[in-house]
Amino acid sequence: MSLIPFRQSKSRRFELLIQPHLDVLYRFAYRLAGQQQDAEDLVQDVIVKLYPRLDELEAVEQLRPWLNRVLYRHFIDQVRRKSRQGDMPLSELVEADAQADWLDSLESDHLGPDLLLEQSRLGPALDRVIATLPPDQRALVLLHDVDGWRQEDIADVLDIPLGTVKSRLHRCRAALRKKIQRELEPIPQAERVGK
Template structure:
């Protein structure tokens, strides 16, 4: 389906450039916004914003990363304007079928009742820990570790050096690991528990 149903020359040129990237843009917008309506609105805002800039679009060498960068900046602008922080559970990022695959990659290959119990306990805990990360760190971690984006692609979209992305990913994973360890480990004994005096 064409972006613009009317057939002006300008609209056809725009359609040819942008249409092949709309699905990927929507998936990226959904990852950022977390809800179908918000993602659709975000993509629509970007398309409306870019239509007057057709000549600039035609000069872009690699359009997909450029469009992702425009969409990301639009999202950041909207978040700043609304002054809200987007905290969503992991289950909104990863469907139940993908979530179990992701958890399986963290656990042993032997699927038994212990594994299922641990996954049921770890899921909400992981949601809470991820929600506690800053939104940009959470998004970067999920784009790379869950969606499989390459470091180079994230660096291009965020317009920062690859080394910065690598160090931020390292810090995000370290923070996630530490918070999970704190949640999973039992609290230390404080001397008030006796052994049958």
């Protein structure tokens, strides 16, 4: 139960509840959508939908996972709605150049030229491969492997059993491994000369 005094206006009570979680919501939305504008729209849509439900928000014990779950479901609904309308999902609208090369930010002065070259190829390739995953798999990989969420928290946010999180994460990693190997092969399998 919230300790916010009820004498405050509804908008102020709502602001006090939501404000501490906005940064986390935005980062999660950005990971899902892949673009700043789409992430901002996702967060805004969720906040607008939640405003009339202030009493329900004040009754939630752990608000951050609950808000993340609402945001995730809203994102999935948007993707489904767009696919039914014949539009492309948000992940396909993101250009590879517009995505943050987060692996490139890990460069160190101690890396040799060969490692720098490999890393410069791996970052964009990994971004492209992750963008090809379905939204639910992409969210799972980004939450766990990129943002460092615990599997238990992911299960809570995505509202699926912990065993399902573990098995899906294993399958996603295996699929990513195969795709990234194909992406980074110097000579594609089809172009190789047989013995």
